[in-house]
Structures are given as structure tokens and as C-alpha cells.
Amino acid sequence: MYRMDPNSCYVLKIRLLGNPKKARKEPMCFYFEKVIDFDLTNYEDLVESIIVQYQPRYLEVVHVHYYDEVLKTFLEIKSDQELMYMFEKHAKSKMVQMFIVYWEPSEPYEPIIEYYSDVHIQPKNNIDQDDDSYLRNPIPENEHVGIDEENMYLKEEPKALNMVLFPDKEKDQDYVADGESEDESEDGSEDESKDESEDETEVEEDDELHEVNHAPNIEYDKDDPPMTEGFIYPNMKEFKLALSQHAIKHEFEYNTEKSAPCRFRGYCKRRDEDNCPWRIHASTTDDLCTVVVKKNPFGHDCSSARRKKKVKNATKYWICEKVKDWLIEDATLGAKELRKKLKEHHKVKINYKRVYMGKLLALKQLYGDWDISFDNLYRFKAQVESCCPGSIVQIDHHTINGKIRFRRIFVAMKPCIEGFLSGCRPYLAIDSTFLTGRFKGQLASATAVDGHNWMYPVSFGVFDSETNENWIWFMQLLRQAIGSPNGLAICTDDGQAVMTGVKEVFPEAEHRECMFHLVTNFKKKFHGKVFDDHLWVVAYSWNPYLFDKHWVAMETTKPAATAYIRKWHNRLWSRSQFSTICKVDYVTNNLAESFNNWIKHHKSLNLDDLFDKARQLIMILWNRRRKVAKELDGLILPHIIKKLNAMTRELNLEVVESSEEVAEVTALGGSGFRFVVNLQEGTCSCRQWQVSGHPCKHALAFITSLSNAHIRHYVDLYFSVDKYRAAYAQLIPAMSDKTQWPKSNHGFFMHPPLLKATAGRRKTERYKGCGEKKRKSGQHLCPICKEYGHHWHKCKKGNPEDIWTYECIEEPPKKRTKTTKTAELSIVPCEDGVPTRICFPPSKSLKNTNKKGKGGKSESVRSRDQEPAQNIRSQFPSSFLCTAMKQMFL
Structure with a gap:
């Protein structure tokens, strides 16, 4: 028996985390320890030993990290060299904290590391109803649909816009319907009403901000615009936005004394409280467009206004300019996420409703008015x-x-x-x-x-x-x-x-x-x-x-x-x-x-x-x-031929020819099924060739046994190069932007559809089915003994007085009464001549329905009534029976 060298032994304390996007009944995180000899271990063997015990799901990538106590961070391991470097760092302690994650590919073209194990995993006898592994498709690769796979022929990178390869982002879950009030911010606080000066400013701005004037291109720091005397801005709109940014950057607020298309005067909001002398005056030049800062003689002596619940100068127009670039990248960003981004970049907490209004204004400027x-x-x-x-x-x-x-x-x-x-x-x-x-x-x-x-x-x-x-x-x-x-x-x-x-x-x-x-x-x-x-x-x-x-x-x-x-x-x-x-x-x-x-x-x-x-x-x-079509030549698409050539290897089939075109193909060492292949008609008795359009393994075995036969001659022409070229022969024409589209003479204005009012906030993600991803499941915490796994009315470790107190406050839940339900056994017969109906084999449960015994009951029903209930229970373990099945059988 081999004994490990104590000088080369390491203890790996491993925390394994499954994909959080996948619904699992078991706990999401597993903790275990593993003792290894680093002289006899490599990266692939280490990962293989772990996934044998904890199997990843289909197409999941294994990511291995360890905690570096010097850098105070997790470092990823991808090779044997990095694994050895990890052991060298922990040579003194001989103990490593490892973190393993099963995750889907994070990059669009990240290679997937597939691990194959000889260990046969036995299926569970007790299948839980909420386990999404139940009735999962065993061969999902048969349903593959390609979208961005042209790179198998092209060397260039794809240039598609916002492809589906991007991970899911938070959707816009904060839409407010017409007429719906949303005066509450995220934390539930009510939105403060605007003061008169702000109302006055925004009303005047609303008229000015949509004016388009010829203005010179003046460059300055958008994050910290200068407000020194003599500095020039292209127009009054940009000056006001720059002043808002300047106030937010330097943590103060200002009130508007005069706001007109040709001049602006403002002063510090805390002028009366803190005697702050700051004031500013700007006006247009002779061209009635360019704005110059005339007076800004004093600095600020007041305290910071950043931590206030309401930042007055962060108007919806300022928010519009700040979020516009983010919405260009992803128009689905909601006000909640934009609010977080604004807080991260500009250190201000803005009311939810104002962010939402700024977002609507930005979308209107980017994509036009929704009403038209x-x-x-x-x-x-x-x-x-x-x-x-x-x-x-x-x-x-x-x-x-x-x-x-x-x-x-x-x-x-x-x-x-x-x-x-x-x-x-x-x-x-x-x-x-x-x-x-x-x-x-x-x-x-x-x-x-x-x-x-x-x-x-x-x-x-x-x-x-x-x-x-x-x-x-x-x-x-x-x-x-x-x-x-x-x-x-x-x-x-x-x-x-x-x-x-x-x-x-x-x-x-x-x-x-x-x-x-x-x-x-x-x-x-x-x-x-x-x-x-x-x-x-x-x-x-x-x-x-x-x-x-x-x-x-x-x-x-x-x-x-x-x-x-x-x-x-x-x-x-x-x-x-x-x-x-x-x-x-x-x-x-x-x-x-x-x-x-x-x-x-x-x-x-x-x-x-x-x-x-x-x-x-x-x-x-x-x-x-x-472009792919120009690279192709030959009769059949290359990837089809490559796939069929791979299928011809290691075929354990025996071919017995009946003629040059017909043969019997028998599976050896297995089921012994025999199929008839007819090359002239392009058929096999297994029907795979006829349904799919390319030869099955039985036909491939016969074709490759002939000296003058080629696989490409037996593939349906739907998979030919000519058909592929014909599919993309015509061009999709390029079009100008919508501002240049021709005007239509339809003779009326088409209004938007009436929006249906629904209860609660509008959903942007559909409800998940029972077999799809769900939220994590957790255990219930008992309020008496503070342990997980049971409710207070079933607590056995708690103080009886505490249990009695809870019984006085709230009653234990009542037991549900069982209702008897009869199973629906009616069968709709197949309609003759209708190709859209599936044909089922004759149902055995209906064969004896017409044979009636004594008492008017059919023999099948009578035998079922007389069968002991215990025999029925024995056929179905109670651990996996759902409520409906328990009511039906028990």
C-alpha cells in the first residue's frame, strides 16, 4: 500500500459552488477536504477526481481558484505550472483554501473543457418533483441551432450588433404606465416636491433645450467644466448642463436668480444660512448663441451638499446627458440600474422618479418620440x-x-x-x-x-x-x-x-x-x-x-x-x-x-x-x-461530410449484401437488431436516413464497404452547396436612418395602442415553467431554537413555555383535507387522413372496458377495485409521489 510523503502532502479545503442560474434541490455549496501528494498530482487529474464525485452539468466549464493569503484575493488555476506555484506559496502551512465553480462559458468563444469519466452514475430511485434534472432532455445536442457559427469558414471576428452571446442583464423592471403614480423612491421615501426656483428653471429650460443653434465646437473637461471668468460655452443649454455638473462635482447647490435665453444669474443656495458669497453671471455674445462667463468672483464657504437626500442640481436634463452613452450600449437598462451607475460615477443619490424621467428624455432623443x-x-x-x-x-x-x-x-x-x-x-x-x-x-x-x-x-x-x-x-x-x-x-x-x-x-x-x-x-x-x-x-x-x-x-x-x-x-x-x-x-x-x-x-x-x-x-x-458561400466548393457542405466521416469510425456492424444496392446490417455484441439498407432508394428500415436526409450508421457501414461508393452521393440535396448559395443569393438592402425615410401618404395619423392597466409593476421577464431555472431553495429557521429544518409548532428542542406562547399568539397551520380525484382515462382516437395527429399504439387499458361482469362493472375496473391498496403502494415509493399522485393511489 502506498504511503504519502508527509513533506509533500497538502490539505485542500475545497468549497464547490454549482451554477447559481441552475435550479437545484440540493444545497448550492459543498464543503469537503482532500489530501494529495503534490509530487504525484497534476491539474487535470485533480479536477477529474473532483468532478467524478460532483458531476457538472451539460456544457458547464470548471473554474478552479485558490485564496492567496499575501494578496488577499482568489487566483485562478488553469495549468500545471500555476498549480505548482500554488503549492510553493503554501509550503509552510501545507493547507490551501480552494474555490471551484461550475459555470457556463463567460466569453463568446471560450473553449469548453469536457471531462469524461468511466464512473457510471446510478439514477436516484426517489425523484423529487422539484428537481429540474427530472425529464431533462438526454441528448440536447440533437436540437442544436447555429446563429454565429460562420467562423468555422471565416477567419475574421463577427461584427454583429449585441448578439445573444452577451450574458443576461437586469431588465427594465421599473416601467411606469401612463397615469400611474410613482412618487416613491426605491427606499420607499416620498419624492419631495420641487421648489419654485427649480420649477421655474426647468420650465424655461424645456423651451431652450430643444432649440438647435449653430455653435462653435469648444472642448473642455465634461466631468469638471471650468467656470472661470471669460470662459466660453457654445450655447445656453450646454452652459446650464456644465453648471449643474460643476455644482455636483464641487458638492454645492445653487438657486437661479434670472434665467433667460440670453443671460443667467445664480447664487449659492446657502447664502443666507452660511453667508456663502458665491455667485455667477453669464450672458450671450453678439452672435446671440455663444455664452461667456462674465462674473464668478468668489469661491464657496459653505458645507458639502452631496449627502442630501435630494440633489437639486441633478435635473432630468443633466441625467439625460449622463445616461445617454449607457443607453446606446444597452437600451434595456432600467432606472434602478442607472441610479446605481450615477451614484458610482458621480457620488450622488438621486430620486428614482427623476432618474426615470431623465431616462425617458434620453430615449426620446436617441430613438425618437414613442407617440409618433x-x-x-x-x-x-x-x-x-x-x-x-x-x-x-x-x-x-x-x-x-x-x-x-x-x-x-x-x-x-x-x-x-x-x-x-x-x-x-x-x-x-x-x-x-x-x-x-x-x-x-x-x-x-x-x-x-x-x-x-x-x-x-x-x-x-x-x-x-x-x-x-x-x-x-x-x-x-x-x-x-x-x-x-x-x-x-x-x-x-x-x-x-x-x-x-x-x-x-x-x-x-x-x-x-x-x-x-x-x-x-x-x-x-x-x-x-x-x-x-x-x-x-x-x-x-x-x-x-x-x-x-x-x-x-x-x-x-x-x-x-x-x-x-x-x-x-x-x-x-x-x-x-x-x-x-x-x-x-x-x-x-x-x-x-x-x-x-x-x-x-x-x-x-x-x-x-x-x-x-x-x-x-x-x-x-x-x-x-x-462570404461563407464564396468559400465553399464541392457537392455537399463540408461540415456534413466531416460529421458523416466521423460516424464511420468504430462501427461494430456486420454487412451482408443481398445485391449491389441492398444489404442487411446487423449490430454485433449488443441488441442484435438487423436493418435493411437500400442505397438506390435511399432508405433504411430504421428510418433515420429518410427523416434526417443524411445516411444513418447502418447505411454508412454499407457505403464504406463498397469500393466505388462515396458518401456525398447519398446525402440529400437540401445539404448541398448549391442550395446553401441559393438561400443567400439575394441581398438584404441597406437603408438610411429613419429621419431620411420617405413620407407616407396614408391620409391619417396612427395613434399608439391603448395600454392595458395591470395590477403591480410591469414584468419584463416571463414567468418560469416548472422545468426551467428557479430561485434558490432554502431551509426554514425555527424562531424558538434558532435551528433550520422545522417550524415552531414541531420544535422538540425549544422551551415548552416558548412553544405555548407561540400557540397563544398564532395557531398552528391546519392540516389539509384530502380530496378524492378520479383519473381521466378517456382517449381521443386518431383521425384518419390527418397528418398532424400522432398515432399511438392501442391502449391496453381499453381492451377490457367492454367486457362486463356481474354488477355491471367492467372486469378491469372490478379487478382494480378488488386489488389491495398495499399492492398499489408498493409499486410507487412514497418518497417521490407528488400530492396528486398520493391522492390517486393512496
Whole structure:
């Protein structure tokens, strides 16, 4: 047995932190110690030994840090050299404080370190209902959608604007609706009313600040503008902003004695209290524009005004100038975050409402007036139709109380339409995402996929809410744009409105349902290991045999669960029943979600700016992908051939030829399944080749066994270089800014839509589903014994007198009464001739429903009634049964 050398042994006190963005039932932080011999340890082995015990999630990067007691900070370890340097620093103490974090990649192109372990992790028998690992997609890489992957061909860095690679930032959660009062600051204190001088100043400023005069370009320090006598400013507006900044910088306040377009006089606010002699006088020169400081003879003798609750000189115009650069970088910044930034940079605490008003003023100057942005959509329509003939821009409006108001809009660029029809597979992912600006509407989109599996926007639009009427209107315009291509497949979520729109407008299309949304709804009602083992496998099954096999396994264990799916999720969601025309094998709607994520940083813009930004992003995407097309040659896209060549290695398959074009392919050493491959027809009995469009492993085994066969000849032409070039053949035209758009002669002014009043503050982030990221879970603190894990009425360590006192003050919670619920076992039979309905195997629970015994009960019901309750309990461990299941079985 090996014994460690005490001179080379170190004790590692490790604190491991999981990704805080991932919901976990277990504690987020783990503490443990590890004794190692630094002579026999390297960086990779150390990390491997840790992740075997604490597995990271999919695509998570391992970051290793240690605490440097000299520098009083954490340093990161990325190599063996840095690890040895850490040991040298702690040679005396022989003890190291380490900090390990599992995190997603922080940089857009940071390589992901993947660790492979031979240790097989056994699944838990007791699955907790709130654990987001339950029913998680086992192979999410099959649903990959590319957005910024052109660098595999191009050497240059991407130049897209505000891509989805940026981490999530705090959204604007502080929007105030029209007429809603927000006189309270963040800490709950009421906003102080303005004094007369400030009111007078701002009223006069309001008229002046919008004047545009010719002014010389004068450079000075914007953070500390000089106020010496004789200094010149371009105009009165800039002088007043500079004076506000000067007062905030030097921590004093001033009152306005005279404010006019041609002169300004002010004095220190504490002139009477502290006898401060400071005063200033400025006036315009002969050109009636340039302002010169005439008098500023004295300094300040008063105390600092920085720590006051209300800084008078930080007006909304001053705030507007300071936050404008931040809003250019990220227009979704809220007043709460801007308030923090102003405090960090200028050391002043400003009232929340004033920051919000300054933000609105800055957004108005940057992106225009919100009230006219909707009428400006007609100018956007005219510009698009003139620059890109054949594009569809449809605007709908309605009249409310005598005013014509915006209702909805649809946009489909001509290059996107033609590229989809000539170069993409006939597949569309349709979804909508909420807007985060002042208008809380829905941004709908129809997204396709090219030969690289890259996102391909086809059309997008905005309406107020997801209703049947809005979705049918959107689908009708979409059909007008693309028609009805042969083999069209449309994937949506389980929303009733969007499903109705597809059914009404595209009845002949193959209607697929997102498996992720199905699982999200399913796990709210049913729970059990059998679903974790079989539900996703059913979706990813290529042929009906495997579908039936795993479906029956679930139905045997829990007939009510499969009956629920038959009734409420009878659209297509399994590969075994996908058509073989569109050559897309996605079972989730990740394609539409990728578009939503791609555009999310611009959803707070005015609609005219939002649509112009979306057009610009598509233009950038088309330009880069046209460059990629110029680099390609050959028949099939290189990355497809590279992927298929990798699949041909280490195939443990036996090929028995029936002819030159047909063979039997058998798996060796495993299941022994045998499949029939026909190269002439391009089919395999596993159906993967027909559904996906490129050869499966059985076909690859047969192809590579032939001397004169090449893989590229057996890949569907949807993945060809010519199809890819055709998809991006037409240019997305460049457009001027909106001030230069042509005027529209639509004959009326379109007013903004009426904003719906809602209770509470407006939300800018949607509510999370049961399978998505949640907040951290914590333990309850007992107020009597001060220990975690129980409530006061169950405390066993506390003083009985304290418990009795609590019982007198507040009663213990009442026990919930159980209500009996009957499981819904009705099944909707499949409709003949409708390709959008999924076909389930015959339900065993219905075979005996017509066989009636004595007493009028069917044999299946009678046998279930007579079965002892203990036998039913034994089939389902009570540790993982949810409340509904306990009521059903217990």
C-alpha cells in the first residue's frame, strides 16, 4: 500500500459552488477536504477526481481558484505550472483554501473543457418533483441551432450588433404606465416636491433645450467644466448642463436668480444660512448663441451638499446627458440600474422618479418620440418597399373612440422569402416573445433552417396578444408570402391560439408540437422514474417499433399519464411519425427560441427602431453567410461530410449484401437488431436516413464497404452547396436612418395602442415553467431554537413555555383535507387522413372496458377495485409521489 510523503502532502479545503442560474434541490455549496501528494498530482487529474464525485452539468466549464493569503484575493488555476506555484506559496502551512465553480462559458468563444469519466452514475430511485434534472432532455445536442457559427469558414471576428452571446442583464423592471403614480423612491421615501426656483428653471429650460443653434465646437473637461471668468460655452443649454455638473462635482447647490435665453444669474443656495458669497453671471455674445462667463468672483464657504437626500442640481436634463452613452450600449437598462451607475460615477443619490424621467428624455432623443413611432411604421413600409420590391409589410389598425390606433404589423423581406423557397428545407418554427418596452405586445416570428442547421429568419410581426384572430391573421400573411411548399412542416408550442392558426390556414401542413413544452406540462401532473427512462426516448425513436416498445412501458405503469398525452398532446412530437419530405428531425422548438434569444436585447425599442434593427441584424447575417458561400466548393457542405466521416469510425456492424444496392446490417455484441439498407432508394428500415436526409450508421457501414461508393452521393440535396448559395443569393438592402425615410401618404395619423392597466409593476421577464431555472431553495429557521429544518409548532428542542406562547399568539397551520380525484382515462382516437395527429399504439387499458361482469362493472375496473391498496403502494415509493399522485393511489 502506498504511503504519502508527509513533506509533500497538502490539505485542500475545497468549497464547490454549482451554477447559481441552475435550479437545484440540493444545497448550492459543498464543503469537503482532500489530501494529495503534490509530487504525484497534476491539474487535470485533480479536477477529474473532483468532478467524478460532483458531476457538472451539460456544457458547464470548471473554474478552479485558490485564496492567496499575501494578496488577499482568489487566483485562478488553469495549468500545471500555476498549480505548482500554488503549492510553493503554501509550503509552510501545507493547507490551501480552494474555490471551484461550475459555470457556463463567460466569453463568446471560450473553449469548453469536457471531462469524461468511466464512473457510471446510478439514477436516484426517489425523484423529487422539484428537481429540474427530472425529464431533462438526454441528448440536447440533437436540437442544436447555429446563429454565429460562420467562423468555422471565416477567419475574421463577427461584427454583429449585441448578439445573444452577451450574458443576461437586469431588465427594465421599473416601467411606469401612463397615469400611474410613482412618487416613491426605491427606499420607499416620498419624492419631495420641487421648489419654485427649480420649477421655474426647468420650465424655461424645456423651451431652450430643444432649440438647435449653430455653435462653435469648444472642448473642455465634461466631468469638471471650468467656470472661470471669460470662459466660453457654445450655447445656453450646454452652459446650464456644465453648471449643474460643476455644482455636483464641487458638492454645492445653487438657486437661479434670472434665467433667460440670453443671460443667467445664480447664487449659492446657502447664502443666507452660511453667508456663502458665491455667485455667477453669464450672458450671450453678439452672435446671440455663444455664452461667456462674465462674473464668478468668489469661491464657496459653505458645507458639502452631496449627502442630501435630494440633489437639486441633478435635473432630468443633466441625467439625460449622463445616461445617454449607457443607453446606446444597452437600451434595456432600467432606472434602478442607472441610479446605481450615477451614484458610482458621480457620488450622488438621486430620486428614482427623476432618474426615470431623465431616462425617458434620453430615449426620446436617441430613438425618437414613442407617440409618433407607430405612425412612423408607414414610413418604414415605404422605405422597405422602395429599397426591396416584393417585400410584404402589412400594417393593420382599428378605430377606438374616434382615434385610429395601431393594431398589428407583419414584415417579410423578399430575399428571405425567395431564399427560403429555393434554398431551405420546408420547415418553419413559429413562436412569439413578449416585448419589454412601453408597449407590452408580442413579437411573432417564423424561422426556417438552412443546410448548416443555422437559423434562417423568414418573417416577423407584432400584435397585442396571442389570440386566435391575431395568429390567423399572421398565418394568412405568411401563406401569402411563401405559399404552401410541398412537405411543409410547422412546429409550434402547445398554445391553443397558435395551434388554431396553423390548423385554419395550413391544414395540409405537418403540424409538430414542441417536446419541451409537452414535458413541461407533463411533469406538473405526473412523476416517476418510468417517465424519465422512456418519455424522451419515445420522442427520439426513429421507427414505430421502438416508439411502441417504450410507450407500452409507460402505459403499463401509469395508464392515466399516457391517456393525458393522447388527449392533450396528439400533434406530432416523435421522430417515428415525422414525414420523410422536409428532412428536419427536430423534436423541440429551439429554432424559434433561438430567434427570440437573438432579438431579446432590442425588444425594448420603439417599433420603428425594432423593425429597422431586426432588418439590420438580418442584413449582417446574410452578408457573413454570403462570404461563407464564396468559400465553399464541392457537392455537399463540408461540415456534413466531416460529421458523416466521423460516424464511420468504430462501427461494430456486420454487412451482408443481398445485391449491389441492398444489404442487411446487423449490430454485433449488443441488441442484435438487423436493418435493411437500400442505397438506390435511399432508405433504411430504421428510418433515420429518410427523416434526417443524411445516411444513418447502418447505411454508412454499407457505403464504406463498397469500393466505388462515396458518401456525398447519398446525402440529400437540401445539404448541398448549391442550395446553401441559393438561400443567400439575394441581398438584404441597406437603408438610411429613419429621419431620411420617405413620407407616407396614408391620409391619417396612427395613434399608439391603448395600454392595458395591470395590477403591480410591469414584468419584463416571463414567468418560469416548472422545468426551467428557479430561485434558490432554502431551509426554514425555527424562531424558538434558532435551528433550520422545522417550524415552531414541531420544535422538540425549544422551551415548552416558548412553544405555548407561540400557540397563544398564532395557531398552528391546519392540516389539509384530502380530496378524492378520479383519473381521466378517456382517449381521443386518431383521425384518419390527418397528418398532424400522432398515432399511438392501442391502449391496453381499453381492451377490457367492454367486457362486463356481474354488477355491471367492467372486469378491469372490478379487478382494480378488488386489488389491495398495499399492492398499489408498493409499486410507487412514497418518497417521490407528488400530492396528486398520493391522492390517486393512496
